[in-house]
Amino acid sequence: MPELLLLLLPVAWYFGYRVGLRALNEKRASGQSPTLRNYFVGLNYLLNEQPDKAIDTFVEMLTVDSETVETHLALGNLFRRRGETDRAIRIHQNLIARPSLAADHRKLALLELGQDYLSAGWFDRAESIFQELLSDPKHKLTSSRQLLTIYQQMGDWPQAIQVAEQLQAATGQSQIEMIAHFHCEMAEAALAANNLKSAQQSLKKAMSLNGQFVRGSLLSAELAFASGDYRETLKAYRRLKPEDIPYLAEAVGRIDACFDQLKDPKAKIEFLRECVEQGAGVTVLLALAEAVRTQDGDKAAGLLIMEQLRRRPSLRGLYRLVELFIANSDNKTRDYLEMLGDIMSTLIAKRPIYRCSSCGFAGKTLYWHCPSCKSWGTHKPIQGLEGE
């Protein structure tokens, strides 16, 4: 609250200045000054630490004319940035309602109002404002960018694609990667609705924009799996670029299911071993160890993990090794190992698996659209001892 008071002092000073001029004119005209009285009411609220009432009194007093429009806009902007969107909306609506407002100022106020609505989560209202401003060359780019944000938030991918293509044409900046993600979003939605044909069409568009696209490759495997083509699913995973192999952590369940369907556990071991050789992370290594354990027992699985840990140390690999030792040790040793296992399990539970290369947001889930910085395709598997 003291911060708000400090912030309001220059505002009160400015109002005092404006009010002084106005009060002088009113006094000359009628001998009385309601403006001056209201100013003192507002000042009184401010001094009594009632800034909300003070703000409303000041704003009501400030008549809209060509000189004060900028002040209204600045105040509205300030309120929005402070999270007071209701107040920002009131100020901008008040501005727009004035018939005397110049066309340029009206559009500026509309632009601000659209941003207020966006901050308040009223996407349909914000959308109609930015659509209206799209025809004005001065506001076209800003409106396009805001519309792009709105359509992404709403998950309206066809509209998002259209606006991103327009933005690309207007600025010359490539939006291809983002557009490819939008097509993938459509493909995933169609897949979830079991509309394989539509999913295939969207995926084809994504891949035509970005042929070596990790999300597209993983999705083409998902589609092949949904069609019951297990060999094609595995081929799609093999087509990943070497630097994208760590993303196979996402595919372990599918790989498992494919070989279960093909009833070929030996081929599964061979497939997973190749993936590990090519740089797949600890999730794939643990799947391989499990397949080896099923076929050749705990000792063979333990030896495999130990061999890999020497090459690429990993907390999760070590934990699995401890689990295998626990299962094969006597009572006394088991107690010690269980204590060690508990500590490691706590450590692992706190460690993220993916991190955004743009903003650093980290978690255990892979997001193609970063929930923090809203970038597309920036979440990467964390490599090294504590990661994948």
Ligand SMILES: [Zn+2]
């Ligand atoms: Zn991010």
